[in-house]
Amino acid sequence: MSQSSPDLSQLRREYAQAALSEADVAPDPLTQFDLWLKQALQAGLLEPYAMTLATVDGDGQPSARIVLLRQYDASGYCFFTNYESRKGADLQTNPRAALLFYWDVLERQVRIEGTISKVSAEESEQYYQSRPLGNRLGAWASPQSQVIADRAVLEQAEEKFKGQYDSHPPRPPHWGGYRLTPLVYEFWQGRPSRLHDRIRYRPAVSGSEWLRERLAP
Numbered sequence: 001m002s003q004s005s006p007d008l009s010q011l012r013r014e015y016a017q018a019a020l021s022e023a024d025v026a027p028d029p030l031t032q033f034d035l036w037l038k039q040a041l042q043a044g045l046l047e048p049y050a051m052t053l054a055t056v057d058g059d060g061q062p063s064a065r066i067v068l069l070r071q072y073d074a075s076g077y078c079f080f081t082n083y084e085s086r087k088g089a090d091l092q093t094n095p096r097a098a099l100l101f102y103w104d105v106l107e108r109q110v111r112i113e114g115t116i117s118k119v120s121a122e123e124s125e126q127y128y129q130s131r132p133l134g135n136r137l138g139a140w141a142s143p144q145s146q147v148i149a150d151r152a153v154l155e156q157a158e159e160k161f162k163g164q165y166d167s168h169p170p171r172p173p174h175w176g177g178y179r180l181t182p183l184v185y186e187f188w189q190g191r192p193s194r195l196h197d198r199i200r201y202r203p204a205v206s207g208s209e210w211l212r213e214r215l216a217p
């Protein structure tokens with residue numbers, strides 16, 4: 001049976017909801033991100049805090065997956081995962097990453113690039129203990145990114161850890177948070193005729209100010 005893609009070539013949207021100018025955006029990118037994320041939450045988007053995380057392995061091979069942003073502030077952007085996963089191995093070798101948010105209803109994209117470090121054990125502990133029990137046991141049961149024989153492997157591991165820890169599993173040592181410290185941001189607002197607005201922030205050479213620059217779409 002031959003298979004062909006649906007004709008996607010004529011599917012397109014015109015973006016016309018809003019504009020972004022050098023004068024409108026906040027002087028610092030954290031304030032701008034905070035404004036846009038809150039607008040995405042208010043707009044009722046399903047999980048606007050879900051972001052694509054791109055990492056690169058030791059051979060230079062990039063890979064991307066979605067993770068949930070759990071906290072952000074002046075120190076950076078935090079997400080939680082298994083330190084022994086594929087992304088964990090990538091970040092061990094190359095502690096740089098890119099984050100990407102796409103908020104379709106708002107016709108907006110945000111790109112953030114930076115360096116990665118592990119959050120403190122206390123922060124990982126605090127967040128781990130705030131998760132529902134099933135998720136806490138799941139962190140024990142899943143050797144994330146490893147090949148497993150079948151689904152039963154997970155279900156048996158879940159049962160085993162449930163028996164072992166009851167409703168008080170400790171945080172697995174291989175599970176915790178990472179924080180991305182941003183070096184560059186880009187805020188993208190869709191505009192008509194593909195002449196979109198793109199504002200990039202990068203640190204000024206001296207001082208703690210951010211430079212705001214418009215990029216061609």
Ligand SMILES: Cc1cc2nc3c(=O)[nH]c(=O)nc-3n(C[C@H](O)[C@H](O)[C@H](O)COP(=O)(O)O)c2cc1C
Pocket residue numbers: 047050063064065066067068069079080081082085086087088144145
């Ligand atoms: C909406 C959504 C949210 C997710 N959130 C997380 C998360 O916060 N942490 C995580 O480790 N994986 C999360 N995942 C699963 C990852 O996308 C990925 O499958 C997993 O982390 C293994 O990635 P890796 O093998 O590249 O390390 C999420 C997936 C989706 C679709």
